[in-house]
Amino acid sequence: MKEVLVIGSGIAGLSCAIRCAENNVRVILVSPQPSERAQSVMAAGGINAVTMQCDECDSVSSHIEDTLRGGSWIAGKNAVTGLCSQAQDIIKYLEHIGTVFSIDSQGQPRRRAFGGQSHKRTYFCGSSTGKQIVSALVMEARRFEAAGLITRKLHTHFHSALIKDGMCYGVLLFDELKRTLTPFYASAVVMATGGQNALFGKTTGSILCDGYAAGRLFMQGALLKNLEFIQFHPTTLETDQKRMLITEAARGEGGRLFYEEGGRRVYFMEDKFGANGNLMTRDIVSREIYATNREVFLDVSFLGDRLIAERLQEVCDLCLKYRGIDICTQPIPVAPSVHFFMGGLAVHLNHETNIERLYAVGECASMYHGANRLGGNSLLAALYGGVVAADDLCQRTAPPHCPSFAQFIAHEERHLAAHLDSKSLFPVTYIRDMLADTMHDCMGIVRTEEGLTEGIDAVEYYQSIAEHLRYDSSVSMYANYSLTGILATAHASLSCALARNESRGAHYRDDAPQSKDGYAYATLVSYDDGAYRTWLDKEQAYES
Amino acid sequence: MRVRILRQESPTTEPYWESFDYDGPKDTSVAALLDNLNFHDDLVNDAGQKTQRVTWECSCLQGACGGCAMVINGMPALACDTFLQDLQGDEIVLQPLSKFPTIRDLVVDRASIQDNLKQSGIFIGSYQPAKNESFALQYDAAKCLKCGLCLEICPNYTNGINFFGAVFANDCYLVHARNRQKSRNIKKTYAQHFGNACSKSLSCMDVCPMHISTIASMAKLNR
Numbered sequence: 001m002k003e004v005l006v007i008g009s010g011i012a013g014l015s016c017a018i019r020c021a022e023n024n025v026r027v028i029l030v031s032p033q034p035s036e037r038a039q040s041v042m043a044a045g046g047i048n049a050v051t052m053q054c055d056e057c058d059s060v061s062s063h064i065e066d067t068l069r070g071g072s073w074i075a076g077k078n079a080v081t082g083l084c085s086q087a088q089d090i091i092k093y094l095e096h097i098g099t100v101f102s103i104d105s106q107g108q109p110r111r112r113a114f115g116g117q118s119h120k121r122t123y124f125c126g127s128s129t130g131k132q133i134v135s136a137l138v139m140e141a142r143r144f145e146a147a148g149l150i151t152r153k154l155h156t157h158f159h160s161a162l163i164k165d166g167m168c169y170g171v172l173l174f175d176e177l178k179r180t181l182t183p184f185y186a187s188a189v190v191m192a193t194g195g196q197n198a199l200f201g202k203t204t205g206s207i208l209c210d211g212y213a214a215g216r217l218f219m220q221g222a223l224l225k226n227l228e229f230i231q232f233h234p235t236t237l238e239t240d241q242k243r244m245l246i247t248e249a250a251r252g253e254g255g256r257l258f259y260e261e262g263g264r265r266v267y268f269m270e271d272k273f274g275a276n277g278n279l280m281t282r283d284i285v286s287r288e289i290y291a292t293n294r295e296v297f298l299d300v301s302f303l304g305d306r307l308i309a310e311r312l313q314e315v316c317d318l319c320l321k322y323r324g325i326d327i328c329t330q331p332i333p334v335a336p337s338v339h340f341f342m343g344g345l346a347v348h349l350n351h352e353t354n355i356e357r358l359y360a361v362g363e364c365a366s367m368y369h370g371a372n373r374l375g376g377n378s379l380l381a382a383l384y385g386g387v388v389a390a391d392d393l394c395q396r397t398a399p400p401h402c403p404s405f406a407q408f409i410a411h412e413e414r415h416l417a418a419h420l421d422s423k424s425l426f427p428v429t430y431i432r433d434m435l436a437d438t439m440h441d442c443m444g445i446v447r448t449e450e451g452l453t454e455g456i457d458a459v460e461y462y463q464s465i466a467e468h469l470r471y472d473s474s475v476s477m478y479a480n481y482s483l484t485g486i487l488a489t490a491h492a493s494l495s496c497a498l499a500r501n502e503s504r505g506a507h508y509r510d511d512a513p514q515s516k517d518g519y520a521y522a523t524l525v526s527y528d529d530g531a532y533r534t535w536l537d538k539e540q541a542y543e544s
Numbered sequence: 545m546r547v548r549i550l551r552q553e554s555p556t557t558e559p560y561w562e563s564f565d566y567d568g569p570k571d572t573s574v575a576a577l578l579d580n581l582n583f584h585d586d587l588v589n590d591a592g593q594k595t596q597r598v599t600w601e602c603s604c605l606q607g608a609c610g611g612c613a614m615v616i617n618g619m620p621a622l623a624c625d626t627f628l629q630d631l632q633g634d635e636i637v638l639q640p641l642s643k644f645p646t647i648r649d650l651v652v653d654r655a656s657i658q659d660n661l662k663q664s665g666i667f668i669g670s671y672q673p674a675k676n677e678s679f680a681l682q683y684d685a686a687k688c689l690k691c692g693l694c695l696e697i698c699p700n701y702t703n704g705i706n707f708f709g710a711v712f713a714n715d716c717y718l719v720h721a722r723n724r725q726k727s728r729n730i731k732k733t734y735a736q737h738f739g740n741a742c743s744k745s746l747s748c749m750d751v752c753p754m755h756i757s758t759i760a761s762m763a764k765l766n767r
Contacts, residue, residue: 036690037603037611098668098722100686103679126683135686143667177647206603240576242605474596
């Protein structure tokens with residue numbers, strides 16, 4: 001019987017694992033913590049689908065058009081067509097496995113309007129859509145766990161892939177309890193490890209998503225794509241440890257952005273874009289907030305206690321709990337923050353990378369979203385991508401024979417041991433903090449050639465010392481060894497942003513503020529013994 | 545402010561207490577306090593001795609994932625959801641959840657929660673809703689973090705071998721409400737591993753970070 005390794009147990013990983021199990025393929029589902037801790041549970045908004053219940057004038061082709069336009073025309077048309085065409089079936093599937101959707105008086109799932117879309121097609125579960133979907137998928141996965149088709153492996157981290165001659169035969173996993181590296185061989189490996197939050201330190205997402213796996217695979221020959229496209233959410237609240245998301249619904253309900261000047265409020269979005277200025281797309285609002293170069297506030301107090309309690313209770317609770325701000329009487333200090341990564345591992349339509357039998361799904365893969373993601377499309381892409389990868393890999397036969405990786409494994413074991421013996425005074429966490437500062441400074445909302453070049457210089461310096469740092473034995477081993485992969489992802493991201501000498505979607509270059517026809521393609525980046533090479537995918541080798 | 549932490553190096557070593565002086569901000573969470581302690585070049589205890597960084601578990605840092613569940617001043621709570629200014633006294637005492645095996649410091653192995661649900665066949669399978677079930681209750685039940693706080697406080701839950709606690713009861717309710725075909729069997733399983741042994745202290749509801757009304761789940765399943 002075939003056996004598949006799925007690395008990551010959020011929505012994309014669960015979707016893939018369940019589909020494999022439905023096809024009678026055995027799955028080992030690897031994650032450091034259970035699915036309830038995955039970043040997927042933090043997705044609030046909803047999931048897009050055109051169904052029979054939607055407005056008569058809505059259509060799948062309209063969803064496709066909105067997605068391609070939102071992505072500034074560089075997402076693969078065939079990929080997006082598949083995604084949008086299957087969305088109705090995905091909603092049906094989620095209903096079937098018992099997802100608690102918000103329903104209308106007839107018991108039908110309700111829809112809400114979302115930014116960047118021509119029709120109301122975003123299905124939702126109150127304000128915790130991701131969590132409700134995770135709960136339903138966890139129950140469904142449990143069914144297959146009980147049947148022996150899915151086996152969870154917790155407290156375990158991805159270390160590296162076992163690749164030879166362009167084919168993946170399995171992975172090396174690090175067991176944090178035993179503190180050992182163990183090889184696992186499989187007929188296919190599916191990466192579902194999320195976005196690259198750790199590059200930026202504080203983001204709106206989970207600290208478990210760090211970009212290590214993509215970076216390590218990149219160093220082992222996998223191509224990365226579109227890393228310059230990073231979505232900033234315009235309204236987040238600073239707290240000690242992270243940036244808390246203030247939902248777009250706060251502006252949807254009428255919330256107004258302003259800064260203070262000479263004792264009066266300046267409603268800069270309304271001044272520039274008119275009455276609906278506060279509801280411009282995320283990238284525009286983020287750039288406008290950045291351009292004010294002042295402390296910006298979001299005011300909802302005028303909505304009144306009752307409406308706030310009815311529609312924005314979670315914003316109210318969050319502000320009061322983490323900052324002591326009563327939004328019924330006080331404005332919320334907000335600033336843009338990193339929220340979603342459109343870039344990641346380059347994958348073909350079947351979600352396979354350029355390494356045979358190595359797949360990527362969810363946010364760690366670059367697919368469907370082009371230069372900017374529509375709200376409500378990430379949950380859809382995570383579920384759909386998992387299914388597509390599973391259906392493809394289940395049809396494949398097992399590899400003919402597995403070569404020996406003994407030499408590679410021994411080398412990696414020696415490498416880890418050597419770090420534990422390092423006499424360096426500097427622990428790994430120092431560099432991670434410095435990297436976050438560099439990325440914020442050089443790869444933020446507004447970029448320049450000069451800034452990006454400085455960023456690459458800084459990251460090259462971190463890379464030059466990373467191999468000599470002290471591994472702190474009192475933090476997890478993963479927190480130590482993950483640094484080199486994270487730095488590679490950071491270097492690749494800066495390289496992509498430097499190469500794209502134009503502005504498009506979420507990528508804004510102050511020194512090239514317009515889009516250029518010659519750049520209407522995805523960016524690919526490869527690694528060859530320390531050299532980072534970028535090029536435009538003019539042949540549309542990926543995602544199309 | 546003094547911080548006392550019950551520490552343990554590995555699953556097989558003995559736990560021990562270690563104290564730290566904390567002079568960071570007070571208007572912050574216990575999770576931020578732990579980060580603050582760990583961020584120093586070298587962590588030094590209140591006797592001036594260099595010591596190992598404190599291990600704890602987290603993911604979302606905003607009360608949505610349940611990773612950082614621990615015992616704070618004697619009460620089970622999420623570290624990211626508990627604030628220093630709300631705690632009494634000048635000392636904060638942190639302990640790992642006691643009803644699960646300790647892995648290291650404040651990190652425990654909560655696999656028994658999932659194992660019990662798996663072995664009892666708690667899954668919906670196919671959506672065939674029961675009549676007259678409250679949407680709000682199902683929505684809340686599905687928000688369970690599987691954090692283990694309800695089990696830590698429960699006077700009836702010891703090691704999860706026979707009695708599975710509120711986390712189990714709420715998942716049972718979800719299956720009952722969303723697949724009427726399984727309702728009868730699920731009620732039996734519920735009675736066997738929860739209903740027959742729950743003494744209804746309802747302390748589980750006091751500590752649930754999602755405010756799940758376990759008593760409402762019980763009322764539905766006891767019918």
